[in-house]
Amino acid sequence: MISVSDQQMEGAGTMPAPGSPPPAVSIRNLDRTFTRDGNTIQALSGVSLDVAPGEFVVLLGPSGCGKSTLLNIIAGLLPPTSGTIEVASHAVTGVPDEIGMMFQKPVLLPWRTVRDNIVLPIEMSKGRRAAKAAQGRVDELLDLVGLKSFGDQMPNELSGGMQQRAAICRMLINEPDILLLDEPFGALDEFTREHMNMQMLDLTHRLGRTAILVTHSISEAVFLADRIAVMCARPGRIMGIVDVDLPKDRTPDIATSPEFQHHVEAARDMLKRGHAMEMT
Numbered sequence: 001m002i003s004v005s006d007q008q009m010e011g012a013g014t015m016p017a018p019g020s021p022p023p024a025v026s027i028r029n030l031d032r033t034f035t036r037d038g039n040t041i042q043a044l045s046g047v048s049l050d051v052a053p054g055e056f057v058v059l060l061g062p063s064g065c066g067k068s069t070l071l072n073i074i075a076g077l078l079p080p081t082s083g084t085i086e087v088a089s090h091a092v093t094g095v096p097d098e099i100g101m102m103f104q105k106p107v108l109l110p111w112r113t114v115r116d117n118i119v120l121p122i123e124m125s126k127g128r129r130a131a132k133a134a135q136g137r138v139d140e141l142l143d144l145v146g147l148k149s150f151g152d153q154m155p156n157e158l159s160g161g162m163q164q165r166a167a168i169c170r171m172l173i174n175e176p177d178i179l180l181l182d183e184p185f186g187a188l189d190e191f192t193r194e195h196m197n198m199q200m201l202d203l204t205h206r207l208g209r210t211a212i213l214v215t216h217s218i219s220e221a222v223f224l225a226d227r228i229a230v231m232c233a234r235p236g237r238i239m240g241i242v243d244v245d246l247p248k249d250r251t252p253d254i255a256t257s258p259e260f261q262h263h264v265e266a267a268r269d270m271l272k273r274g275h276a277m278e279m280t
C-alpha cells in the first residue's frame, strides 16, 4: 500500500506526526523570487516541509522547479524572500554547522592531494594545525568510501566516481548531521551512479545522518528515499509527498519488484499532474 499525500490539501504529509522528535529541517511557507531583466521569477511559492532526523528525503521534479534554490536556502547560501527555515530548531541565518553539501561536480582543487582536499573545510575554518590533526579522521573516511590507498594521489589521477567519493569525504570531515546532495552523481555513468547511490544510502544509514537529495530521476528517487517531495514549476512548489515504504536495506535488484514499480508510478502520476497544472 503506497501512501501518497497531496500538499494542495493543507500541507498533508509534509509535517511531523504529533509526539515525534523535533525535525532536523523545518520549512514553512517559503517563497523565493528572482529578478532577471526586469522580470520577476517566482522560483518557490508556499513551500512547507519537515525532515525528521535520520530521514532520507528526495526532492524530485522537472528542470526549473526550484530544487536547487530550495537546497541552497536550507544550506544558508541564499535567503528566502519570505517564510521561515530552521535547521536543528534554529533559524537559518548563515551556513549552519550541521550542514554538509555536495554538488554534481566534485570541485576538487587540482593542485592539492586528495587528502589535502578533504581537510580543506577544516583548514579554512580552523587553520592548518587543526587540518593536520584531522589526518586520522581523513584515513577513516577514505577507508569508509573505499579510497584507502588514494589519499596521496592528485585528483586527476582518480576516475569521476572516485573524485565524487573524495568529495563525500570532504563533506563528512566536519561530521555534519544533515547532508544536502544536489544531484551528486548526475555526471557519472549509470553503473557508477547506481553503485554510488548504494554507497550513499549505506553511509547515511550507518552514520545515522539526515539527507536531502535533489534529482530528476524517478527511479533514483524511489531507490534512495524514505519520502519523496514531488515538485512542480511555475511557480516552484511541492505538489505532494510519496512515502516510500520499502525495506531500508536496498540493492539495485529491488527495482524489479512490483512494490518498487508501484512507487515509481505514484511519483510519475504526481509529476504528470504537476505538469498538467503548469500548462493551464
Ligand SMILES: Nc1ncnc2c1ncn2[C@@H]1O[C@H](COP(=O)(O)OP(=O)(O)OP(=O)(O)O)[C@@H](O)[C@H]1O
Pocket: 034, 035, 036, 041, 042, 043, 061, 062, 063, 064, 065, 066, 067, 068, 069, 070, 216, 236
Ligand atoms: N540567481 C538566479 N537569478 C535568476 N533566476 C534564477 C536564479 N537562480 C535560479 N533562478 C530561476 O529560478 C528557477 C528555479 O531554478 P532552480 O535552479 O532552483 O531549479 P532546479 O529545479 O534546480 O532546476 P535544474 O533541475 O535544471 O537544476 C528557474 O526558473 C531559474 O531560472
